[in-house]
Amino acid sequence: MNAEHALDIALLVLRVGIGLTLFAHGAQKLFGWFGGAGLAATGQGFDGMGFRPGRANALCAGLGEAGGGLLLALGLFTPIGGAAAAATMLVAVSTHVPAGFFNGKGGLEFPMTLGIVAVALVISGPGQYSLDNTMDYPLGDPWVGIVALIVGAVLALGLIVRRRAFTKTTDS
Numbered sequence: 001m002n003a004e005h006a007l008d009i010a011l012l013v014l015r016v017g018i019g020l021t022l023f024a025h026g027a028q029k030l031f032g033w034f035g036g037a038g039l040a041a042t043g044q045g046f047d048g049m050g051f052r053p054g055r056a057n058a059l060c061a062g063l064g065e066a067g068g069g070l071l072l073a074l075g076l077f078t079p080i081g082g083a084a085a086a087a088t089m090l091v092a093v094s095t096h097v098p099a100g101f102f103n104g105k106g107g108l109e110f111p112m113t114l115g116i117v118a119v120a121l122v123i124s125g126p127g128q129y130s131l132d133n134t135m136d137y138p139l140g141d142p143w144v145g146i147v148a149l150i151v152g153a154v155l156a157l158g159l160i161v162r163r164r165a166f167t168k169t170t171d172s
Contacts, residue, residue: 004128008129010127011121011125011127011129011130012075012129012130014117015072015073015126015127015130016073018069018073018118018121019069019070019071019072019073019081020069021069021114022065022066022069022072022085022118023066023069023070023073024069025069026061026062026063026065026067026068026069028062029042029058029061029065029066030059030062030066039055039058039059039062040055042054042062043055043057043059045058046058049095050163050164050166051159051163052166060088061088061091061092063084064084064087064088065085065088068080068082068083068085068086068088069081069085071084072118072121072126074130075126075129075130075131075132075133076130076132077132077139078125078130078132078145079122079139079144079145079148080148082118082119082122082148082149083118083122083145083148083149084152085114085118086115086149086152086153087153087156088115088156089112089115089118090115090152090153090156090157091156091159091160092111092115093108093111093115094160096108096112119149122145122148122149125145
């Protein structure tokens with residue numbers, strides 16, 4: 001096995017593992033699968049965290065995780081799926097900061113790791129063993145991933161700022 005083949009297999013394993021993990025978390029929010037609360041209850045939880053309207057924000061988070069994760073797992077429209085997942089994880093990280101770093105105490109460790117891997121997959125590309133590799137379209141150009149990450153980060157930061165502004169007004 002040569003180094004290029006090994007890298008492509010590593011990207012496949014990473015994409016599928018992280019992608020399916022993200023999909024499962026999104027499916028918990030959207031459908032109540034895998035022990036999740038489903039959209040209505042998740043929306044109430046988002047309302048309680050200051051993401052208004054809660055149901056719409058829960059839907060976006062679920063789609064960012066499930067949709068982005070599924071695209072990553074398939075290696076399909078990888079820059080878009082990875083950027084959606086990374087942006088969703090950036091918002092998730094912002095909610096976990098008060099609990100510290102470690103996941104066992106509700107910290108940011110887990111969503112941060114998922115987000116970092118999503119960014120790395122956007123930068124690296126999906127590898128040889130992906131649906132993207134079978135198609136000839138401009139999404140494979142490196143600038144597309146960079147633009148997608150920037151747009152996702154701007155949207156995520158806007159949501160974080162909006163939430164903080166809302167929670168400050170309700171705390172007063």
